[in-house]
Amino acid sequence: MTLTGNWTYPTTIRFGAGRLVELPDACADAGITRPLLVTDRGLADLPITRSALDFLEASGLGRGLFAEVDTNPNEQNLEAGVEAYRTGDYDGVIAFGGGSGLDLGKMVAFMAGQTRAVWDFEDIGDWWRRADADAIAPIVAVPTTAGTGSEVGRASVITNSRTHEKKIIFHPKVLPAVVLCDPELTVGMPRTITAGTGLDAFAHCVEAFSSPHYHPMSQGIALEGMRLVKDYLPRAYADGTDLEARAHMMSAAMMGSTAFQKGLGAIHAMSHPIGAVFNTHHGTTNAICMPAVLEFNADKIRARFDMAANYLGIEGGFDGFQAFVQALNDQLGIPRTLSEIGAKPDRIDDLAEMAIQDPSCGGNPVTLTVEDLKKLFRQCM
Numbered sequence: 001m002t003l004t005g006n007w008t009y010p011t012t013i014r015f016g017a018g019r020l021v022e023l024p025d026a027c028a029d030a031g032i033t034r035p036l037l038v039t040d041r042g043l044a045d046l047p048i049t050r051s052a053l054d055f056l057e058a059s060g061l062g063r064g065l066f067a068e069v070d071t072n073p074n075e076q077n078l079e080a081g082v083e084a085y086r087t088g089d090y091d092g093v094i095a096f097g098g099g100s101g102l103d104l105g106k107m108v109a110f111m112a113g114q115t116r117a118v119w120d121f122e123d124i125g126d127w128w129r130r131a132d133a134d135a136i137a138p139i140v141a142v143p144t145t146a147g148t149g150s151e152v153g154r155a156s157v158i159t160n161s162r163t164h165e166k167k168i169i170f171h172p173k174v175l176p177a178v179v180l181c182d183p184e185l186t187v188g189m190p191r192t193i194t195a196g197t198g199l200d201a202f203a204h205c206v207e208a209f210s211s212p213h214y215h216p217m218s219q220g221i222a223l224e225g226m227r228l229v230k231d232y233l234p235r236a237y238a239d240g241t242d243l244e245a246r247a248h249m250m251s252a253a254m255m256g257s258t259a260f261q262k263g264l265g266a267i268h269a270m271s272h273p274i275g276a277v278f279n280t281h282h283g284t285t286n287a288i289c290m291p292a293v294l295e296f297n298a299d300k301i302r303a304r305f306d307m308a309a310n311y312l313g314i315e316g317g318f319d320g321f322q323a324f325v326q327a328l329n330d331q332l333g334i335p336r337t338l339s340e341i342g343a344k345p346d347r348i349d350d351l352a353e354m355a356i357q358d359p360s361c362g363g364n365p366v367t368l369t370v371e372d373l374k375k376l377f378r379q380c381m
Contacts, residue, residue: 003183003247010152010258015181015250017243023052023094023142023180024059030138030177032092035061036085038105039096040069048144048185052096064088066108069097072275072282073104074161075118081108085137092138095176098197099148099282102141103156106174109137110156123155123170123359131171141176144185146236146249147197147283149204149257151179159276166272168359181254183246191237192284195332198233198249200283202226202328203267203290204256209308210301211263211363218262225255227312230324237332263363266293266355270376273354278342285341287334291326292379296372298322300365338380348377 004016012029014022027035035056043049044067053063066084069077085093085108095105111118113135121131141151150156155170189197205225208218228248235245270293271285294301298318306317314320335341352373355361361368 003244011175011179012177013152013179013181013254017182017184017247019180020048020052020142020182020185021055023055023140024061026140026178026180027056027061027092027094030092030140032138032140033061034064034089034091035094035140036064036066036088036090036108037094037096038066038069038081038108039101040071040098041067043067043097043101043144046188048188049096052094052142064090069100069104071100072159072166072279073100074159076161077104078107078111078118078158082111085112092140094140094142095151096142096144098143098145099150102143102148102150103158105141106139106150106176107156107158107169109139110169110171110174112137118158118169119160119167121169121171123168128171133171133173136171136173139174139176141179142185143181143250143253145189145193145197146186146246146253147200149201149253149255151176151181152254153257157272164276165354166276181250183243183250186246186250187241187243189240191240192333194237194240195334196281196283196287197253198229198236198283199287199329199332199334201249201253201256202229202233203283203286204260204264205229205252206290207265207267207363208256208259208262209304210265210297210365212300212365213263213363215262218259221255222259222262223308223311225252225259226308228252228255230312234331264360265364266296266361266368266373266376268360269355269358269364269368270351270373270380272358272360273351274338274343277347277351278344280341280343284334285338287329288336288338288341289376289380291322291329292376294322294325296376297365343381345378345381348374348381351377
């Protein structure tokens with residue numbers, strides 16, 4: 001089967017192996033004539049990034065590059081990126097990379113024409129309406145991992161470097177105009193990143209499927225996204241050159257991000273402060289928290305996961321699904337505790353207070369309290 005396509009849901013997506021060569025055409029579709037490619041430091045000098053810049057330069061689009069992006073991007077990275085965008089006289093952004101490069105790139109395009117501070121646009125109520133929508137620059141997104149799905153998202157996660165809080169910045173026009181998904185770009189991912197990013201996509205699908213909010217389209221997308229991860233993440237982990245598995249994982253990542261319009265939950269509410277305080281990998285942190293959160297939510301989600309398990313080919317209903325999740329984590333080398341990735345139990349009280357403020361709490365099927373979150377953190381430590 002040839003895994004290639006041109007899709008317009010949730011945005012325009014050019015999907016298929018070898019399609020990085022179409023990056024100049026994607027810029028033209030988005031109305032960009034002088035793009036700034038935003039990526040993280042680790043990708044800046046890699047062949048895939050040089051190839052992207054070569055394609056742009058050969059088409060007369062220059063080779064503008066900004067790569068001062070941390071693993072968990074913050075407002076300092078954003079300020080530097082906006083300065084580079086403004087002084088370089090660019091007219092659009094190519095958000096290139098994993099979650100950090102994609103999130104920061106989208107925010108550079110968003111903030112380049114704004115006059116208010118980025119925190120004024122946090123995903124609270126209708127704060128997004130404070131933005132000058134006409135001043136948001138066009139965005140082309142090029143994911144190089146299969147995890148966050150930020151390439152089809154309308155928000156970015158930015159860490160406040162002063163308070164060590166992760167903030168979600170939302171605006172409908174932050175959704176990239178064009179996404180270029182080339183699974184060949186993910187072939188070089190280390191196994192640990194393949195596992196962590198893949199389980200991030202899985203967590204998005206699991207939490208969206210668990211959320212009590214009404215969004216049947218997202219519910220269906222989440223279910224099939226879980227199946228793709230179940231069937232293809234172990235293959236991508238075992239053989240990084242398996243392009244079929246890599247392609248299906250890129251689809252699963254976009255599906256997870258699309259599905260969580262329905263809501264997230266305690267997994268992400270816990271993962272965000274852990275990542276902000278201890279600079280942990282987001283997907284890996286999600287994976288560690290998942291078994292405990294599934295158990296916490298069991299009474300509310302058991303019936304729907306009994307159904308899902310049947311579709312996924314997992315015996316034992318919800319209990320079988322729980323066992324599968326832990327077995328998958330173990331198979332992919334995910335630590336069983338947060339302490340193993342650097343989190344410290346002496347911060348649990350602070351972490352719980354930060355987690356209860358996270359917008360993800362609103363999508364958890366069981367209403368969360370600070371005490372609930374403290375117990376969950378202790379269990380995961």
